[in-house]
Amino acid sequence: MNVLVTGAAGYIGSHTCRLLAQAGHRVVGYDNLSRGHQAAFDRATDDGQLVIGDLANSALLEETLRRESIEAVIHFAAFGLVGESVQYPERYHRNNVEGSQCLLEAMQQANVLRLVVSSTTAIYGTPKQIPISEETPPDPINPYGQSKWDVECLLQEARGRFGLGYAALRYFNAAGASLDGLLGEDHDPETHLIPIVLQVALGQRERLSIFGSDYPTPDGTCVRDYVHVLDLADAHERALQRLSPGDCVEVNLGSGQGTSVLEIVEQAREITGHPIPADLAERRPGDPPRLIANNHRARMELAWEPTHSDLETILSSAWDWHRNHPHGYAQ
């Protein structure tokens, strides 16, 4: 299939481009490189075609869709940091919601009717019932989650209006790196737990701050469901194969296992052999105490099976990446 991938130079985007290319799809990337890395896309696709452009540029999107005879779009391009979204909510609305609206306009004009979109567990807010199923009513508690829920509403509307077929893939905590060390996580600034823990192990940071130790969880620190980026990439390929115009697929992508911040730190100490000093700190605004996926629907509808999302594989693949690329793609 001819597939346009927005955010193709980002973390999950680049891993997915690689898998799509390996599966025989023709991938055209679209990225403004504001947060992604040209090198990530080049490595993932063996110097494939990357259009440098903004989501706001609906005309360029439409021209690209037509020129490349695109049959489906995978849409990663978005901002994804809870803390930043609390500080700059309008940035999240503009980039994530209005950007997706431009993409939908271009797709309607070019009559491209298959779309796989990155969504997030953050749309559920602080759900009462864990594990979280897709029936949980959306109730975001931060602007990032709100922006992604707004995008899902646009998809529903586009399905009714022009017959879009879409899959909204609601990720839990993406983590890990490609097993051969080619691709990995490189954010600036880095705010995610696992890369920060590994940067402490590498001596790039002195200590970890654990945000909150009085949550209603077994050890008082937040519990998250970490899912390997390769398992996420695999789900995108499956969604692409499965999707027809007019379809609606809404699935959670998580391992189904919860891991606390302290458990991550302890296992990282074992894998890296470094003491990883850590301090208990204040809670970070916008963080729910526990997020664990019920992934039954993804298993049923996409025949998806997370095969790399055990903590050992996540942490050791991430550790290999960080050790071998201490400055990310900039070396």
Ligand code: UDP
């Ligand atoms: N966290 C932490 N210290 C850090 C970064 C993150 O204690 O330096 C915690 C954060 O509060 C959350 C968990 O680790 O409970 C995962 O955070 P991350 O930013 O990786 O992902 P999120 O759950 O926000 O998508």
